[in-house]
Amino acid sequence: MRILHVVGARPQFVKLGPVARAVDAAAQQVPALRQDVVHTGQHYDPSLSGRFFDELGLPRPAIDLGVGSGSHGVQTGRMLAGLEQAMCDLRPSVVVVYGDTNSTLAGALAAAKLGIPVAHVEAGLRSFNRAMPEEINRVATDHVCDLLLAPTDAAMRHLEREGLAARATWVGDVMADAVLLEAGRALQSSDALSRHGLEGRRYALATLHRAESTTAAVLPGLMQALSDCARHFDLVLLPMHPRTEAALRSHCPEWRAPERLKVCAPLGHPDMLRLVQGADAVLTDSGGLQKEAFLLGTPCLTLRTETEWVESVAAGGNVVAGVAPDAIAAALTRLRTQAPPRAALAAQAAGCYGAGQAARRIVAALIGLAREPHQQEAGHG
Numbered sequence: 331m332r333i334l335h336v337v338g339a340r341p342q343f344v345k346l347g348p349v350a351r352a353v354d355a356a357a358q359q360v361p362a363l364r365q366d367v368v369h370t371g372q373h374y375d376p377s378l379s380g381r382f383f384d385e386l387g388l389p390r391p392a393i394d395l396g397v398g399s400g401s402h403g404v405q406t407g408r409m410l411a412g413l414e415q416a417m418c419d420l421r422p423s424v425v426v427v428y429g430d431t432n433s434t435l436a437g438a439l440a441a442a443k444l445g446i447p448v449a450h451v452e453a454g455l456r457s458f459n460r461a462m463p464e465e466i467n468r469v470a471t472d473h474v475c476d477l478l479l480a481p482t483d484a485a486m487r488h489l490e491r492e493g494l495a496a497r498a499t500w501v502g503d504v505m506a507d508a509v510l511l512e513a514g515r516a517l518q519s520s521d522a523l524s525r526h527g528l529e530g531r532r533y534a535l536a537t538l539h540r541a542e543s544t545t546a547a548v549l550p551g552l553m554q555a556l557s558d559c560a561r562h563f564d565l566v567l568l569p570m571h572p573r574t575e576a577a578l579r580s581h582c583p584e585w586r587a588p589e590r591l592k593v594c595a596p597l598g599h600p601d602m603l604r605l606v607q608g609a610d611a612v613l614t615d616s617g618g619l620q621k622e623a624f625l626l627g628t629p630c631l632t633l634r635t636e637t638e639w640v641e642s643v644a645a646g647g648n649v650v651a652g653v654a655p656d657a658i659a660a661a662l663t664r665l666r667t668q669a670p671p672r673a674a675l676a677a678q679a680a681g682c683y684g685a686g687q688a689a690r691r692i693v694a695a696l697i698g699l700a701r702e703p704h705q706q707e708a709g710h711g
Contacts, residue, residue, distance in 0.1 A: 331363050331423045334425045337369055341617075343383065344386065345504045348508050353693055371394055372432060427451070428450075446704070451692060456485075478499070482683070501695065503682075506686055516603040533565045533608070535606060538574050543633065548653050549574075555633070566591045568594070611630065612628055612630045615632070615633045620632055624645070624679040630647060631658070634653070641682040645675055
C-alpha cells in the first residue's frame with residue numbers, strides 16, 4: 331500500500347509535514363504502508379522550496395519534476411506530463427493532493443486519468459471569485475477526486491451544495507496540526523525578531539504574492555497601503571516573494587520602501603511562525619498566513635476582496651479589507667480597536683480546525699480509500 335503526495339508550493343510543504351508523520355505512525359500498525367513525495371517544482375526558488383524540506387523534516391522527494399515558472403497552461407501541462415510518468419513509475423495505491431495550486435490540479439487530473447484513487451486535502455474551500463486561478467483549481471480538483479477531506483464545516487456545506495457529499499468527510503485542518511506543533515519550536519529556535527531588529531518593537535508582518543495582487547492595476551495601490559499602514563507601527567516587515575519583486579520592477583519601478591517598511595528576502599516556516607507570534611498584526615493576501623495568524627491569536631488584515639477562511643472573520647480576528655488604500659486604512663483601524671483578545675482567538679481557531687488531530691484522520695481515510703477496489707487504466711498496472 332503506497333501513498334503518493336504531490337506537492338509544489340510552500341503551503342503544501344507545511345501541510346505535508348503532519349500527514350507524512352501520521353503515515354509513519356500508522357505504518358507501525360500497517361506494515362505494508364509506504365509513502366513517496368513528488369515535487370512538481372512549482373516553487374523552484376530555494377527560499378520557497380528546498381529549505382522547507384530541511385526545516386520541517388519532510389521526506390525527500392522521490393522525483394522532482396523541476397517544472398518552474400510559466401503561464402498557467404504551460405506550467406500545468408508540464409506538470410501533467412511529468413506526473414503521469416511519475417505515477418506510472420511509482421505505482422501508488424492512492425495519490426494525495428493539497429490545497430489549490432496548479433500542482434493540486436495537475437496531480438488530481440493525472441491520477442484520475444490513470445484510474446488511481448485520489449484524495450484532496452483542504453477540499454471544499456470556496457472564495458466564489460472565479461477570477462482567482464486558485465478558485466478554478468479548487469472546484470475542478472474537488473470534482474475529479476474520489477475522497478474530499480474537508481477542513482471546516484463551511485467546506486462540508488459547499489461540497490454538499492455541489493452534490494459531492496458522498497465523497498466528503500470532515501477531518502479538520504492539517505495546518506492547525508502543523509502550527510500547533512511547530513509554534514513552540516519556533517519560539518525556542520528562531521532568531522527572526524533579533525535578526526530583523528524587532529525585539530521590543532510594535533510591528534506588523536506583511537506578505538503579498540497572489541497573481542491578482544501583483545497586476546499593474548492593483549499592486550501600486552497595495553504598496554501605497556502598506557506604506558500608509560507603516561505609520562501605525564514601529565515597523566512593517568515585508569518578506570518579498572519573487573513574483574512580487576518582479577512585478578514591482580515592471581509596474582512600480584520608482585517605488586522605494588519608506589522608513590518604517592522593511593523589505594527582506596523570503597523566510598522559512600519557523601521564522602514566519604515566530605514573526606506571526608510576536609506581531610501586533612498580519613497584513614496579507616495569503617490564505618495560509620490568515621489561518622496561521624488565527625491559530626496563533628494574531629489579528630489579521632486580509633488584502634483581498636474575499637476569503638475562504640470565513641471562520642476567522644466570524645471570530646473577529648480577520649478583517650477583509652479589499653485592495654484600495656483608503657479601505658485598507660479604515661479596516662486597519664477597525665482591526666486594531668475591535669479584535670478580540672489573542673487567547674480567545676486562538677481558542678476559537680483550535681475549535682474550528684480540529685485541535686491538531688486532522689493528520690491522523692486524513693491517514694485513516696487514505697488507508698480506507700486504498701483498500702477499496704478500483705479499476706486502474708491499462709498500462710498503469
